[in-house]
Amino acid sequence: MAELSCRIAGIDSVNPFWLASAPPTDKYVNVLRAFQAGWGGAVWKTLGNDPPVVNATSRYGVHRDQTRAIVGINNIELISDRPLDVNLREIERLRREWPDRVIIGSLMAPIDEQAWKELAVKIANAGVQGLELNHGCPHGMCERGMGSAVGQVPEMVEKTTRWVKEAVNLPVFTKLTPNITDIVVPAEAACRGGADGVALINTVNSIVSVDLDSMSPRPIVDGKGTHGGYCGTAVKPIALNMVAAVARDPETAGLAISAIGGIATWRDAAEFIALGAGTVQVCTAAMLYGFRIVDDMIDGLANFMERSRYRTIEDFRGRALKNTVDWNDLNLNFDLKAFIHQDMCIECGRCHIACEDTAHQAIRIGAKAGGGRTFTVDNRQCVGCNLCMHVCPVDGCIEMNPVANGLPPVSWPHHPKNTLRVD
Amino acid sequence: MGMRPHTSNGTQLTRDQIEENFADLHPPLTPAQAGVEASRCLYCYDAPCVKACPTSIDIPGFIHRIRTGNLEGSARTILSANIMGGTCGRACPTEVLCEEACVLNARGEEPVRIGALQRYAVEHLIAKGGDHPFKRAAPSGKKLAVIGAGPAGLSFAHRAAMLGHAVTVFDKKPKAGGLNEYGLAAYKMANDFAQAEVKFLLGIGGIAIEYGKELGHGLALDDLKKRFDAVFVGAGLAATNALGVPGEELSGVRDALDFIEEIRQARDKSAVRVGKNVIVIGGGNTAIDAAVQSKRLGAESVTLVYRRGENDMSATGWERDLARTNDVVLRQWSVPVKFEGNGAVEIATFARARMKGGKLEAAAGTFSLAADMVLKAIGQKLDPGALENLRLEKNKVWVDADYRTSVAGVYAGGDCISSGEDLTVQAVEDGKRAAHAADAYVRSA
Known part of the structure; x- marks a missing residue:
């Protein structure tokens, strides 16, 4: 005990x-x-x-x-x-x-x-x-x-x-x-x-x-x-x-x-x-x-x-x-994409409107065969921010999946786009 | 001794019990209940409930306003789409409309009580009084006539008045409201709500109602067309179907709608006579309204007899449950054959029925039930007599997508048109949209 x-x-x-x-x-x-x-x-x-x-x-x-x-x-x-x-x-x-x-x-x-x-x-x-x-x-x-x-x-x-x-x-x-x-x-x-x-x-x-x-x-x-x-x-x-x-x-x-x-x-x-x-x-x-x-x-x-x-x-x-680290120690090559489990989706549209109005316009509405609608993530637009997952009223319906991009971890001080980077 | 009737309607119920039986079926939400219920709404985007509402009320929008304490804004959101949102909140079969579409069902929960919340917001506004929430446009100088002060006609009248026209409504009854006033169960419309709603609706101004005026009885469509710039026909379905079986003329056999009207208009419900053994014939919400009210008036047994199976009934599951919890017996697959009695009905005989090849046919066997009251709720039909040369379709008035009849300048909506659904909320939508069509017409004329 x-x-x-x-x-x-x-x-x-x-x-x-x-x-x-x-x-x-x-x-x-x-x-x-x-x-x-x-x-x-x-x-x-x-x-x-x-x-x-x-x-x-x-x-x-x-x-x-x-x-x-x-x-x-x-x-x-x-x-x-x-x-x-x-x-x-x-x-x-x-x-x-x-x-x-x-x-x-x-x-x-x-x-x-x-x-x-x-x-x-x-x-x-x-x-x-x-x-x-x-x-x-x-x-x-x-x-x-x-x-x-x-x-x-x-x-x-x-x-x-x-x-x-x-x-x-x-x-x-x-x-x-x-x-x-x-x-x-x-x-x-x-x-x-x-x-x-x-x-x-x-x-x-x-x-x-x-x-x-x-x-x-x-x-x-x-x-x-x-x-x-x-x-x-x-x-x-x-x-x-x-x-x-x-x-x-x-x-x-x-x-x-x-x-x-x-x-x-x-x-x-x-x-x-x-x-x-x-x-x-x-x-x-x-x-x-x-x-x-x-x-x-x-x-x-x-x-x-x-x-x-x-x-x-x-x-x-x-x-x-x-x-618990400083922002500068975060791995900027880490990437996530939202994934919506269609079988759990209740079609409330909250993820769509949150993304569309206030994030990255990455969630598409489609028509479901036999009525209703589908919500799917456009991976090209998704930046992995999590907003959709948070607003979704169904636990586990939206999952954030890491992208296997094969890139090594890199933090901002070492990032190629940082003009003051430490090599 | 114990069997001595307590009330003037011949039943064992006391007057107080009957009053109680006809109180609000669902008492209005308290502010605390409304707050909790409103907070259950997920505020869906492009919400399924809105699509399921014939009048497309912005449901997440009005519920959100309840949540924020903006009740006037909530009521206005409802009423701008559906001026009879109060009646619809009480009487709509929400279980097959907005609440059926509520996404919470898919999460395995009870849907948001949209109807109850709608009623809460609208009744707050009506009870508060003060200025009518909608303003009229500048006077158009056009005059519009409306036949029938039911949901379709009043909805048309309100929207037309809002658009700046002068509207005159003609109705054969002494009160406005149509089926809201005469045709819905009393416990759905407690506290004289139909009249309160009419009064509120007329508050916009520019609408005159002439009572006791009926097409074909001193009122002619042709004449109205001359006197007005456009006419809207919202006459409903004034004629009732007959069963066409022997004994239908016996006393005690009557139309369910007449019975409901008698209850609705009775100041003292305990003075309404009800049978000891009541049989209601039909499968719609009117049949349920008649059956449940019979029971609540004190009938000893009420049997609802329907020719087909329960799932074929147009009464919703919620209504059927209401009947069952009120001790109404449902008998399916049974067709009336004859009524017998010495002047007044005493026995009703039914044949068993079944479906064969998509058609209903008699099956072997009959049964008889003791009955001193038989209520026919087998639907209404158009009384075409006074509609002159309006084109009909499926025995109802034909209209195009803009609610235009076959005669220029004459519009129609509600139960009398071929798409009519016997739904208050659809009639309100018809009237609203027809008003916009008529507005465009009179302004271009």
Whole structure:
């Protein structure tokens, strides 16, 4: 049987599924329910120095797909709005009651060495196994010089990480904001500051929708709205890329990565692990469906590992990294042609119109004997882009077949058409 | 005691039960249901469903608009191709038209409920009220006459009015709508929808309706031709076929369409008399409408008798299933021989039939059924009496591809023409296209 227990930055976890620092980890009762449901760990909702912040109402806006399913949430909630002491007593209690589960303390303070250090020590003393520095919150806190306002300045990321590492003898994760140009820069800064790991991504700055009746962005607070942090399955591609970038960077390659961003299923988790993550953190999916989703994450991941003959998480962690390369390393002699299985085609015409209007005019319509129509690929026009396969509503109906052109692999730096090629 | 009739129609059903039996067969979709159903549409390109629709409604286009919350745009998309999209959404045999062509069938799924979605969009627009969604062109100064305020005639009238002409519609009945008002089962057209649709359609302006006017009864085609620039004949099939068997004149033997009309026009359905043992003769949707409504009025037994096999029936599989789930017994390969009774029908006798050499012939054996009501649904035919010298073909009005009859300036469409299909949606298409043909004619004259 596949073994899901794992170790990240020296912290042992019964499984790689943690709850991210967010509303689901705000209180004793939430985290208790999460542990009862089977979550391996929880990053407590970010704590700051008293007096606690005041939150606004309403707090969430959503982005839906055409079936009304929620693909993304944005929130304008701030850090914990309860007194620090109340939070710490609850952490202590859970620590006693659930010794095998990971509790990570998330913290945020103004740019002041003493403030960071004192807060870190208080939280460490409550019995957490590690700390996570909230350098990501893109709304509200940043207007007070905290959250993403820190995360966007590499020098501050480095400095705050160092302060905390100096103050406590615990693994420290620096949580990164995606609201920057190159995620590697703050990751390297965290590394220089002595971080044991990074947690990414925090939420993406966003306006999730506009109420066209009241002409206000959502969520609406007394007629007005503000930008908030976007999360949920919609941000997963952004997170995957950023996790891969940090994992591939030689300078940060040794950092532990706790991945966050649109993880809703075991498959999402496996993808992040394949790109180098040691644990994954979940928030939105739990907020939409409750903590019970961890059941399928646990046995889904275990079953995947069984099928793939991976005994432990480490057996496949980072396995996709060697195949994650720069564009310049792609083989430009590789060629694909779409092939439409006529027996599976339901004649919707989606491949044709997508190709005809927006791609390479490579799909021909023909008349079918006895009524109906056929769609066939004109290989002379097809560039193998995949668009038809993606829009096709029948799984497996359009297949992309490699062309046996007998050509050796060639990347752009060596390509005959590259006038600056390296021979 | 328990057998004492509850209602004035002599059945065991209470008035409330009967009211319930005649409520909407399929309640309209809720906004949530419509959203889910609309999201099932694959938005096909050059979609098969559109080709299967006689009026070529842009089905993926109107469903996409439902999905985006553009309900007015959705309804307008439907109505620009089919001004009676509301009735068609309720009563079209979509199972053999658009929904049969839906590509989801090929994926092994239920087709998109196109009819229900169409109804949803159109009824939203009609219920919303406000300005009619289509504008009339500048007045042409031309006058067009329409005979028959059924689907073909009203479709012609609406399109002709839109094109700028002044239209006068003549109908022998006191209400417009034709078979939509008088000939469809009540549970398909609940909430007086036929009249709501007529009112909506007339909202374009430029259409006058004269009721109680019938060709041959004070109205002559020749005279209309003189008074109007063009005439459209959408008279339908006013005469009914007779069985031609002994006892057909007995009381209790009547035309199914008359019975359906009586139900449709009854303010209180529980006041409509229905037999205890009803026999419906025929194999079309009208036969099903009569049979199912008989059952829903409280008949104890309803038997639908058809001369050939089930697959030969023009009633769709969906309609036949509806009959079965309403406890209607289907008897195939049986031809009526005689009706007997003392003034009123009591016994109906049928001969077994079979196909031989492509022809129906009597087989050995007869059977008799107790019957106090026999409904004949064996089709309607053209009443040619008042059509003067219009050329006929297969006992219906001949028209060319542009809906021109053999007489210049006279157009025809709907059930009365030789291609007539007994389909509301086809009649609407006929009227629409004939209006464009007549428009070209009157403008060139």
